[in-house]
Amino acid sequence: NAGVIQTPRHKVTGKGQEATLWCEPISGHSAVFWYRQTIVQGLEFLTYFRNQAPIDDSGMPKERFSAQMPNQSHSTLKIQSTQPQDSAVYLCASSSGQGGTEVFFGKGTRLTVV
Amino acid sequence: QQQVRQSPQSLTVWEGETAILNCSYENSAFDYFPWYQQFPGEGPALLIAIRSVSDKKEDGRFTIFFNKREKKLSLHITDSQPGDSATYFCAASGTGNYKYVFGAGTRLKVIA
Numbered sequence: 001n002a003g004v005i006q007t008p009r010h011k012v013t014g015k016g017q018e019a020t021l022w023c024e025p026i027s028g029h030s031a032v033f034w035y036r037q038t039i040v041q042g043l044e045f046l047t048y049f050r051n052q053a054p055i056d057d058s059g060m061p062k063e064r065f066s067a068q069m070p071n072q073s074h075s076t077l078k079i080q081s082t083q084p085q086d087s088a089v090y091l092c093a094s095s096s097g098q099g100g101t102e103v104f105f106g107k108g109t110r111l112t113v114v
Numbered sequence: 115q116q117q118v119r120q121s122p123q124s125l126t127v128w129e130g131e132t133a134i135l136n137c138s139y140e141n142s143a144f145d146y147f148p149w150y151q152q153f154p155g156e157g158p159a160l161l162i163a164i165r166s167v168s169d170k171k172e173d174g175r176f177t178i179f180f181n182k183r184e185k186k187l188s189l190h191i192t193d194s195q196p197g198d199s200a201t202y203f204c205a206a207s208g209t210g211n212y213k214y215v216f217g218a219g220t221r222l223k224v225i226a
Binding site: 042048050056093105 | 157159212214215216217218
């Protein structure tokens with residue numbers, strides 16, 4: 001079990017460019033989450049999929065951010081027209097069920113917008 | 115609105131001492147409280163968790179004490195080791211809820 005795999009580990013984009021972050025959840029896990037981590041805001045929930053269906057995207061900035069889960073083995077987080085304030089570590093996590101079950105985090109993708 | 119608060123922001127203890135990390139919350143609907151440990155460059159990893167029906171959870175050197183009435187909990191790390199130096203996050207979620215609310219974290223440093 002390689003755990004939750006995120007690629008790339010580091011990404012640098014120019015202001016206004018698009019960034020796509022990839023996540024491979026643990027095999028067999030039905031729940032996939034995306035969080036964002038910054039020094040100022042800490043760990044913030046972005047969005048959640050269950051059995052590939054989007055359940056809650058209440059943490060996603062309404063513009064420029066989108067997430068998809070085209071199959072059970074991967075999810076993507078896309079940020080269009082990146083801005084310096086998007087610079088953060090984006091963490092993907094997965095779990096086997098709903099609340100109260102262990103959530104496993106990946107190592108994150110550090111996005112730097114210059 | 116910061117629903118989960120942690121203190122202190124940073125803590126330094128000597129090897130062998132007990133480190134005490136505090137957490138408080140506002141939402142009475144929260145009933146599951148995991149603590150995550152994070153090393154630089156890594157994702158958070160579950161350390162220990164407690165449900166609100168319990169007032170204590172122990173796992174080796176790590177113990178959670180929970181006070182539902184005061185909406186407070188604490189993580190005690192006994193016999194602290196340099197390898198315990200990390201940032202510790204308290205999180206909370208409600209029954210059947212999938213979404214964690216995280217505290218800002220406590221950065222622990224254990225000096226040999």
